[in-house]
Amino acid sequence: MAYITTSASCVSCGQLEDQLHIFFSCPRAAQVCLQVPDLWAHQVFRDNTQKDRSTIITCILWNIWKARNQKAFDNVETPARGVLRGFINDLSLWLFRAKNPSCKAALRSWCDSFEHVIG
Numbered sequence: 007m008a009y010i011t012t013s014a015s016c017v018s019c020g021q022l023e024d025q026l027h028i029f030f031s032c033p034r035a036a037q038v039c040l041q042v043p044d045l046w047a048h049q050v051f052r053d054n055t056q057k058d059r060s061t062i063i064t065c066i067l068w069n070i071w072k073a074r075n076q077k078a079f080d081n082v083e084t085p086a087r088g089v090l091r092g093f094i095n096d097l098s099l100w101l102f103r104a105k106n107p108s109c110k111a112a113l114r115s116w117c118d119s120f121e122h123v124i125g
C-alpha cells in the first residue's frame with residue numbers, strides 16, 4: 007500500500023494533476039515537447055495518414071505516461087531525452103505491427119527523425 011497515493015498533486019511539480027497536466031502542462035511533459043517544437047508543422051507528420059499520426063501521438067503520450075509513473079512509483083526522474091529515447095524504442099517495435107508498407111516507412115522515418123532530434 008506504500009505505493010498508492012491519494013493525492014491529486016503532481017509528484018514532479020505539486021500542481022493539480024489531471025490529464026492535461028500530465029501530458030502537456032507539467033514542466034516534465036513540456037520539456038519533452040520542447041525537444042520536438044515543430045511536431046505539428048513537421049512535413050513528415052503532415053504527410054502521414056491519420057492512423058500514422060495517431061500511432062505517433064499515442065507513442066509520445068505513452069512514454070510521457072511511463073516517465074510520470076517512474077517518478078510516482080519509483081521516484082526515478084526520466085529526462086526528456088530519455089522519454090524521447092523510449093519513444094524511439096517503442097515506435098521501432100510498433101512498426102513491426104504495421105501491415106501497410108507505407109505505414110512502416112512512415113513510422114521508420116519518425117524513428118530516424120527523432121534520432122536526429124536527440125542526437
Ligand SMILES: [Zn+2]
Nearest residue numbers: 016018019032
Ligand atoms: Zn507536474
